[in-house]
Amino acid sequence: MCGRFTLTVQHVTDVAAAVEALVDPLHAELYRPRYNIAPTSKHFILRLEESRRLLVPASWGLVNRWAPDRSGAARQFNARSETVSVKPAYRGAFRSRRCAVPIDGFYEWRGPKGAREPVRFHARDERVLWLAGLYEDWTSPKTGEVTLSFSVLTTDANEVVRPVHDRMPVLLDLDALPTWLDVSARNDEALRALMVPASPGHLVMTPASRRVGSVRADDPALLEPDPEPGPRQLGLFR
DNA sequence: CCAGACGTTGTT
DNA sequence: GTCTGG
DNA sequence: CCAGACGTTGTT
DNA sequence: GTCTGG
Numbered sequence A: 001m002c003g004r005f006t007l008t009v010q011h012v013t014d015v016a017a018a019v020e021a022l023v024d025p026l027h028a029e030l031y032r033p034r035y036n037i038a039p040t041s042k043h044f045i046l047r048l049e050e051s052r053r054l055l056v057p058a059s060w061g062l063v064n065r066w067a068p069d070r071s072g073a074a075r076q077f078n079a080r081s082e083t084v085s086v087k088p089a090y091r092g093a094f095r096s097r098r099c100a101v102p103i104d105g106f107y108e109w110r111g112p113k114g115a116r117e118p119v120r121f122h123a124r125d126e127r128v129l130w131l132a133g134l135y136e137d138w139t140s141p142k143t144g145e146v147t148l149s150f151s152v153l154t155t156d157a158n159e160v161v162r163p164v165h166d167r168m169p170v171l172l173d174l175d176a177l178p179t180w181l182d183v184s185a186r187n188d189e190a191l192r193a194l195m196v197p198a199s200p201g202h203l204v205m206t207p208a209s210r211r212v213g214s215v216r217a218d219d220p221a222l223l224e225p226d227p228e229p230g231p232r233q234l235g236l237f238r
Numbered sequence B, D: 001c002c003a004g005a006c007g008t009t010g011t012t
Numbered sequence C, E: 001g002t003c004t005g006g
Helices: A008-019 A025-031 A091-096 A174-181 A188-194
Strands: A004-007 A035-038 A040-049 A054-060 A077-079 A098-103 A104-109 A117-123 A129-139 A144-158 A167-169 A203-207
Touching: A004 A098, A040 A129, A040 A144, A040 A174, A091 A098, A091 A129, A098 A144, A098 A174, A129 A174, A174 A188
Parallel strands: A054 A144, A077 A144
Antiparallel strands: A004 A035, A004 A104, A040 A054, A040 A098, A098 A129, A104 A117, A117 A203, A129 A144, A144 A167
């Protein structure tokens, strides 16, 4: 997954109910519909905290706690699942700071250069998808402010995504969430088994608006293909 | 020993 | 923080 | 990935 | 053309 995902407010509400999420009024703005969540955007993640599942604000693009600044965030929005357990930038988070990221779809671009168009992958029934993620806290040396940031794990594309791209995010079944979020025990085998291409059954591909390429666009029409230009209207000769 | 890296995606 | 390269 | 910038001086 | 920001 390269660039974008979506999350609408009705789904967030569903999620919140499902996981008994703690909704902080201070972060209410995060719960408005989002149709175009770009790297470095603010989002939120599900993590286990004292055996409770909490949705907490975090920015997309992991900033390691030892980083002197946030400048590396844009290059760490994805993490290869094949190597997260050994890569210096990820293994600490992989061992003890796993999270899940609720979305209702993700975008990829297809087609030849110059005529590329985005598609959205989502559940056939539009239910929430959970991305496997890693997070880390970072303390600003200037202000002392602590913020969370996260990466999304990638794996090989499944049959649905492969025509468009060779990688896709790791999707977690609801059944898998407890295993993924539980960082108290080491269980590499079980984790490895989760970091595989999603079964293609419930995932579908839908054309989306080319406007998702602009980070400023964020509205429901992004989920639909752009309207056809129609017959050329030459105003002068009409 | 110190300095410097530490990451992913894409390529008509 | 921790590993790699020089 | 795409969209958008692409510069300098001087600084509470 | 090529880099940066989102």
